[in-house]
Amino acid sequence: MVDFRDLEDLNKEKQRQKAPKVSFQRLDSDPDEGPSDQEQADENRKNLYQKISDYVSQAFDAVKSQKGFDLEPGYRLLRKMVAVQSVRDPMFIMALHLDDPQKFILRHSVNVAIFAIKIAARLGFSKNRQLQIAMTALLHDIGTVLISDKIVYKKDRLTPQELQVIRERPTHSYNILRSFDDDDHVYLAECAFQVYERIDGSGYPRGLKEDEIHQYAQIIGLVDMYEALIHSRPQRERLTHFSAVKEIIQSNKNSFQRIYLKCFLDAFSIFPIYSYVRLNSAAIGKVIETFPDHPLRPKLQIVCDSQKRRVLTERIVNLPDNPLLYVVDSISEEEVKALSS
Numbered sequence: 001m002v003d004f005r006d007l008e009d010l011n012k013e014k015q016r017q018k019a020p021k022v023s024f025q026r027l028d029s030d031p032d033e034g035p036s037d038q039e040q041a042d043e044n045r046k047n048l049y050q051k052i053s054d055y056v057s058q059a060f061d062a063v064k065s066q067k068g069f070d071l072e073p074g075y076r077l078l079r080k081m082v083a084v085q086s087v088r089d090p091m092f093i094m095a096l097h098l099d100d101p102q103k104f105i106l107r108h109s110v111n112v113a114i115f116a117i118k119i120a121a122r123l124g125f126s127k128n129r130q131l132q133i134a135m136t137a138l139l140h141d142i143g144t145v146l147i148s149d150k151i152v153y154k155k156d157r158l159t160p161q162e163l164q165v166i167r168e169r170p171t172h173s174y175n176i177l178r179s180f181d182d183d184d185h186v187y188l189a190e191c192a193f194q195v196y197e198r199i200d201g202s203g204y205p206r207g208l209k210e211d212e213i214h215q216y217a218q219i220i221g222l223v224d225m226y227e228a229l230i231h232s233r234p235q236r237e238r239l240t241h242f243s244a245v246k247e248i249i250q251s252n253k254n255s256f257q258r259i260y261l262k263c264f265l266d267a268f269s270i271f272p273i274y275s276y277v278r279l280n281s282a283a284i285g286k287v288i289e290t291f292p293d294h295p296l297r298p299k300l301q302i303v304c305d306s307q308k309r310r311v312l313t314e315r316i317v318n319l320p321d322n323p324l325l326y327v328v329d330s331i332s333e334e335e336v337k338a339l340s341s
Contacts, residue, residue, distance in 0.1 A: 045090040049110065052077045056109050056138060060145045063176055071135065071180060078134045081114065085121050087273055087290065092118065096241070096272055097333075101232040105144055105152065108227055113137040115223035116216075118267045119260065123219075132187060133216045140192040140220055143172025155234045167204050170196055191216045195224060198255035222248070222256045222264055241268075241275045242330035270295045276336050277327045282306040284336060285317060294320050296327060308339050 055074050062069040081091065095111035116137040120130045144152060147169060151162050158166065170193050177189035194217035197203035199210050203221070213221075229244035239247065245265070253261065269290040271277055277300065278284050285300030297319035302311050319325055 042090045045084065046094065048077065048080055049091045049094050052081065052110050052113070052138070053106050056106050059139065060106070060142060063142060063145050068179065071185070074135060074138060075131060078113070078131055078138070081134065082117055082121075082127055082130045085118075087269075093274060095227075096230065097274055099231050099238060101234050102153070104231060104233060105141070108224075108231070109138050109141055111227045111231070112140065112220060112224050115227060115268075116220050119219050119223060119263055122263045122267045133219060136188055136191045136216050137220045137223070139177060139188070140173060140195045140224070141169060142176050142192075143169040143174070146172045153234045157235060167196070170194075171205055187214065187216060190214065191220070193217075195221045197221070198252075199257060200254045202255060218257060219260055222260055225252065226264070226268070238332075240330040240332050241272050242270055242277075245270055265295060266292055269298070271298050271327065271330060276303070276331050276333060278329045278331055279317075279325050280328050281325060282308075283317075284331065284339070288316070289318075291320060298327075303336060304339055 052074075055077055059069045059074070084091075086092070091114055095107075095114040098107060100107065113134045116133045117130050120133050125133070147165055151158065151165055154162070174189045174193035177192050180188050191214045193205075194208060194213050197206065197208040197213045197217065198221070199213060199218065201207050201209040203213075225248060226244055229239045229247060230241055232238045245268075248256075248264075249261065269287075269292075271287050271290065273287055273290065275287050276284060277287065277298075279300075283302050283306050284304040285302045287298045288301050289299035291297065291299075299316065299318045302315040302317055305311055317325065319327070
């Protein structure tokens with residue numbers, strides 16, 4: 001069984017009001033009736049994800065061509081992103097599960113912005129501050145476009161010299177974004193410069209500590225790490241969501257403030273929507289609902305039984321109501337496909 005003690009200890013420290021349950025409800029509709037209002041809203045959110053990706057692509061292309069770009073089109077899109085705060089938000093689900101190492105630069109930026117808004121909303125940020133952290137997250141890695149594609153998309157392990165080149169991207173981002181030096185965007189370049197700093201002084205490029213690092217940069221740094229771990233890169237495969245959380249909590253717990261780590265667990269859950277887990281019965285389930293007060297005991301739709309046979313009928317298991325069942329591991333979507341093929 002996986003050792004969950006570090007995660008449980010962190011969860012015990014939560015001092016907040018009891019949060020409502022968040023869930024994904026299946027929508028059953030007659031195809032002849034056309035899309036429901038919810039289905040249309042979900043489709044609009046998916047389209048918004050693509051529009052924001054297009055904006056980032058255009059901004060990156062402008063930098064490559066040594067041209068300027070406008071922030072306002074990005075803000076118009078981000079205002080729509082901020083308008084919806086739900087674990088069911090298709091944009092959030094896309095950010096968690098879409099994976100393409102050949103498009104990781106653009107998607108990483110969009111995903112980190114989505115994740116930063118989740119944390120900011122959970123912390124009670126105003127809509128304006130949510131927009132600020134979202135724009136910072138969206139553009140924090142814009143300096144990557146000044147690094148050779150041979151290094152960025154290299155499939156083999158990077159050499160120490162190549163890693164040093166990669167570590168120069170926050171400096172590049174700072175130099176690009178400091179052109180937006182008006183009063184409304186004074187935070188933008190400096191926060192992008194600080195995203196890879198850590199409160200214990202282990203980060204780069206300046207080895208800043210504690211309150212020397214802007215709040216936006218600390219939050220973006222945390223979700224940037226999570227996003228990178230749960231998505232493939234040209235030289236490595238992605239981790240499961242639980243493995244990524246465990247890596248952050250166990251290996252980087254001194255790099256981030258505990259208030260942000262606890263908020264991160266609240267907002268994302270240890271086993272997020274649509275992730276897969278293995279039970280002590282050997283059955284495999286897909287997470288369809290999470291409970292903030294019981295982060296290790298989600299509601300599941302069983303997809304494979306204990307004999308590794310595909311379950312063809314709907315079978316729902318609510319772990320808080322089944323004390324004899326518990327999660328022993330998380331598994332990847334690829335493993336599930338292999339079992340059911």
